[in-house]
Amino acid sequence: MSFINYASREINCKIVYYGPGLCGKTTNLQYVYQKTAADAKGKMISLATETERTLFFDFLPLALGEIRGFKTRFHLYTVPGQVFYDASRKLILKGVDGVVFVADSQEERYDANIESLDNLRYNLTEQGYDLDKIPYIIQYNKRDLPNAMPVDELRRDLNPTGVPDFEACAATGEGVFETLKAVAKLILIDLKKGS
Amino acid sequence: MASPQMVMYDEEFRQINIVIEKLLREANAKVIFLVDKNGQLISGVGEVERFDTTSLASLTAGNIAATGGLAKLIGEKEFSILFHEGEKDNLHISIVGGRVILVVLFDNRSSLGLVRLRVKKASDELTVIFDGLMQKAEEKEKSGTTDFPFAEITDDDIDNLFS
Numbered sequence: 001m002s003f004i005n006y007a008s009r010e011i012n013c014k015i016v017y018y019g020p021g022l023c024g025k026t027t028n029l030q031y032v033y034q035k036t037a038a039d040a041k042g043k044m045i046s047l048a049t050e051t052e053r054t055l056f057f058d059f060l061p062l063a064l065g066e067i068r069g070f071k072t073r074f075h076l077y078t079v080p081g082q083v084f085y086d087a088s089r090k091l092i093l094k095g096v097d098g099v100v101f102v103a104d105s106q107e108e109r110y111d112a113n114i115e116s117l118d119n120l121r122y123n124l125t126e127q128g129y130d131l132d133k134i135p136y137i138i139q140y141n142k143r144d145l146p147n148a149m150p151v152d153e154l155r156r157d158l159n160p161t162g163v164p165d166f167e168a169c170a171a172t173g174e175g176v177f178e179t180l181k182a183v184a185k186l187i188l189i190d191l192k193k194g195s
Numbered sequence: 196m197a198s199p200q201m202v203m204y205d206e207e208f209r210q211i212n213i214v215i216e217k218l219l220r221e222a223n224a225k226v227i228f229l230v231d232k233n234g235q236l237i238s239g240v241g242e243v244e245r246f247d248t249t250s251l252a253s254l255t256a257g258n259i260a261a262t263g264g265l266a267k268l269i270g271e272k273e274f275s276i277l278f279h280e281g282e283k284d285n286l287h288i289s290i291v292g293g294r295v296i297l298v299v300l301f302d303n304r305s306s307l308g309l310v311r312l313r314v315k316k317a318s319d320e321l322t323v324i325f326d327g328l329m330q331k332a333e334e335k336e337k338s339g340t341t342d343f344p345f346a347e348i349t350d351d352d353i354d355n356l357f358s
Contacts, residue, residue, distance in 0.1 A: 001200060001201060001233060002200060002201075003200075003201040003202075003203070003231055003233070003235040003237075004200065004201070004202045004203070005202075005203040005208070005237070006202070006203060006204050006205055006208075007203055007204065007205045007207075007208030007209075008203075008208075011345070012235045014233060014234070014235075042247065042249045042250060043247055043249075043250050045250055045253065045254065047257075056257060056261070057257060059234075059250070059253045059254075059257075061249045061250075061253070064356040064357070065355070065356045067345065067348060067352045067353070067355075067356065068345065068347065068348065068352065070345075072356060075234065075235070075249075075253065087264055088261070088264075090264075091257070091260040091261060091263075091264055092257075092260075094232070094233060094260060095231075095232070095233025095234070177357075181357050184353075184356070184357075185353050188345065188348065188353050189353070191345050191348075192345050192346065192348050
């Protein structure tokens with residue numbers, strides 16, 4: 001749920017990166033953080049364990065620029081991917097405007113992808129959202145690994161509704177901004193429709 | 196959508212700032228923030244430039260969400276007040292009108308008792324303003340009138356953001 005502030009002429013939107021543990025959600029945000037000009041970003045916050053696994057969420061505020069005199073701000077969040085942090089994941093989905101599902105292309109993570117996607121759909125429903133109706137993008141991450149499954153197979157099982165999807169290698173940054181741009185665009189188009 | 200769009204207008208923004216500026220003085224606080232439950236900063240008064248307000252807003256909302264989850268686990272609706280005590284500075288966090296989070300940062304020039312007392316009074320006033328704001332948004336939606344800034348947005352506008 002975006003927040004439009006006429007007083008300060010700002011519009012704020014929330015994007016959540018979802019996906020199985022170690023799929024590269026935090027890496028996506030880290031890359032965006034590294035490559036964004038200092039005046040366009042805030043501090044990146046990572047609530048992580050000592051072994052750098054996300055415990056609650058990562059948070060990165062971005063100011064993309066102005067549309068029609070309104071400052072456009074996007075707040076990027078990741079969820080903790082590990083299965084047992086489900087209660088935290090539900091909290092982070094509150095008020096979401098758009099979702100990026102980061103899939104791990106490795107064959108041995110196939111089941112984890114399916115499970116996480118089911119979990120996303122379920123948790124959204126619980127918050128009163130429908131995954132088929134909100135701005136939603138899929139990213140097939142880790143395309144550079146030798147055990148990556150063919151995109152066609154991933155697409156068939158993870159993207160039956162044909163939402164926009166992107167191949168990526170978050171560690172090197174490939175596909176990271178394409179994904180972000182696509183979800184931001186869907187959110188803005190959705191806002192326009194809502195008017 | 197799970198909940199209606201949050202919209203803030205100039206008039207209500209001024210009213211809100213009057214209330215929290217008064218609270219800042221009466222509670223002897225250093226900074227006061229109002230944050231949406233989704234983590235968006237609504238307004239802040241006092242020594243705001245000393246703090247990373249965006250991060251503060253996001254973490255406060257995460258904090259409220261996490262304690263809200265705890266509350267539900269033990270059969271409570273929510274914990275409406277949180278208090279964090281530091282060596283010098285303290286945070287008093289409370290939920291206003293079930294929707295907005297009021298954060299008061301204060302040091303030893305004030306006291307928890309005073310802050311609690313003043314927050315209670317200010318909360319009542321803020322609740323009235325936010326109720327009015329919600330009503331206004333609903334009425335606008337019903338009547339179909341909108342001054343929505345993005346209605347005329349073009350694909351070029353969106354693409355320009357990323358250039």
